[in-house]
Amino acid sequence: MLAPGTNESLGSVFSHAAIAKEDPLFSSSSDQPLTTTTFRKVAQNVSPAVVAITAKTAVKLRQLDFPFWFFQDPFGFGNPQQRAPQKREKESWKTAGGTGFIIDKSGLILTNNHVVQNADEITVRLLDEREFPAKVVGRDPDTDVALVKIDTGEELPVVRLGDSDALQVGDWVMAIGNPYGYDHTVTVGVVSAKNRWIGMGNYDNFIQTDAQINPGNSGGPLVNVRGEVVGINTAIAGLRTGIGFAVPINMAKSILPALREKGKVVRAWLGVVIQSITPDFQESLGLKNRQGAIIAEVTKGSPAEDADLQVGDVILKFNGRVVHSSRDLPEMVGLCHPGTKASLTILRNGKIVRVKVKLAAKPSSKTLAQKGPEKQYGLGLNVRDITPEMAWRYKLPRGIEGVVVVEVEFKSPGQRAGLEEGNVILRVGSTTIKSAQQFYDVTSKLKTGVHILLVYRNGNQVLVPVRIRGND
Known part of the structure; x- marks a missing residue:
């Protein structure tokens, strides 16, 4: 829901906003029945606060500058003194488009970090087609949330921020954005799932929806039937799949004060x-x-x-x-x-x-x-002590202790567990491994069942469960 020209403070915008009770569409009841005009009213109320964002990044293109003679005598046989093709850099602009939504009448806009990241110029276009330059107030790559600002000299319409924790699977939602440059496109769907992990980072906790989201929708609002923003549309699982993901608005609200005051989030x-x-x-x-x-x-x-x-x-x-x-x-x-x-x-x-x-x-x-190696392991394994030669061969960090795997037997417990040549076994169960002989002594006594190995590989350390079967 919009509140154009109100005196509502930024603090109240950041909180779970109250609902305009005078409009039956925005009743506090989550069981408000849908009518033929429900989505029409939501779109009409929210769209004025949705903006199109264009981000331009300066890039340098390298190209060869060919002299005229080159195309007649490319190897310079006719005149060895002729100038060879010269490398030349040319500046150009890389342009990307996205969406955002106004959360404060002074011109604060929420969007995705990936929409404005590394941008040299940002332009915001309002529903009435007016354009304004924008500046980044704060960014948080971990949650893919950014806050930008425009100055228009007037009060702007704003959205209300809802409570994403109150969303339930099956609830109706609407996405508004600028897919492929088609401004203020509206699509409708339901909440398909909550708390989705999609591998974007440590703070994955996405709302999944089948409301169509496409390139250009990034940073736009996901809205409930009361006209409240409950998510920031962020990612899709392939084109035309009906699987889109949004950052829960409660996650964004929790970091908004830090973005506004410090420009970043210190966790x-x-x-x-x-x-x-x-x-x-x-x-x-x-x-x-x-x-x-x-x-x-x-x-x-x-x-x-x-x-x-x-x-x-x-x-x-x-x-x-x-x-x-x-x-x-x-x-x-x-x-x-x-x-x-x-x-x-x-x-x-x-x-x-x-x-x-x-x-x-x-x-x-x-x-x-700089703190050194972090997280990964090995049975049915041929191992060696870590000598300087072994450390050089497998590019192991200086001072690492344990034994290095030089061979993994086919269909062995170690192979089934995913152990590979070059892995370093640091510990078997609770026993720290210091030598190849100790490793063989310890593993020869292991019985049928699951045993936990601590292994170093690929610059990381991780626990690996290795199962020994009765027929191994």
Whole structure:
């Protein structure tokens, strides 16, 4: 729903906005029956606050400048002194289009980060075709949310931000945007699913909808039948599939103050690499269910290391909230402020342990990379001690301990578990591996069942469950 020219403050826009009760379309009842004019009214009310965004990025194109003679004598046989083709750079513009929606009458606009990222010039076009230059106020690549601003010298119509947590699968929704440059296109569908993970990052928690979303819709609003924005249309699973994804508006609202005030979001950081609880992990650890996240690595110098969290710990709860899967934990931690004292409930060696940890500010990716190797493993394996020659051959980090896999037997437990040549086995069960002889001594005593190996590969460290069958 729009509120053009109102005196509503930005703070109230960011909160779960009240609903205009005088309009029956926007009744607070979620069971409001649809009529033949429901979607028409939603489109009419919301569209004036939806904008088209054009982002231009300056790029340099390299090309060869061919002299005229080159096409008659390309090898210069006729005159060796003739000038060869010269490399020349030419500046050009790369243009991309997207959508946004106005959330404050002063001209603040929400959109996707990928719409405006790296742009040198941003232009916003309103429903009445007027265009204004825009500047980026703040960006958050982790959630793909950005805040931009235009100055028009007048109050602008705004949308109301709804409550995405209240959405239910099957609820009607509308997408408004500029697909393929067709301004203010309206499509209607339902909420197909919630809490979708699509591999975009640690904070994946998307609303899935079958309201048609296409290139150019990015950054546009997903609206409920009360005219409230409940999501930011962000991604699609291929063209014309009827599978689109939107960032929940509650996630965007939680970071809006930081984007406006600081231009970025500084998140809390725990400092662990985690994995999901697979059936093999569940069997090996004797878990009743597959809830939780298992720690595969503890980053050096991190809050997790300070709190003595260990590889193999299973995080069951974070600040009293159940960790249903490994996907839950990054968002739980990321919603906290640096300096927060968090309480973790973990399972360690079959016992429930409660740990207090003081979260720190999340370091940059470059800083994390400088902290050394992070997360990956091996049976039916031929291994060798790590000599300087072996370290050079497999490009292993200096000082790494363990044994390196040089051969994996066909159809062996190790091959079934995905172990490969060049993997470094750091630990088998609770035994830290120091030499090839120790590895063979330990593995020769393993019985039928699932055994957990700690392995380093591809610059990372990870836990790998290896199942030994009775006929192995």
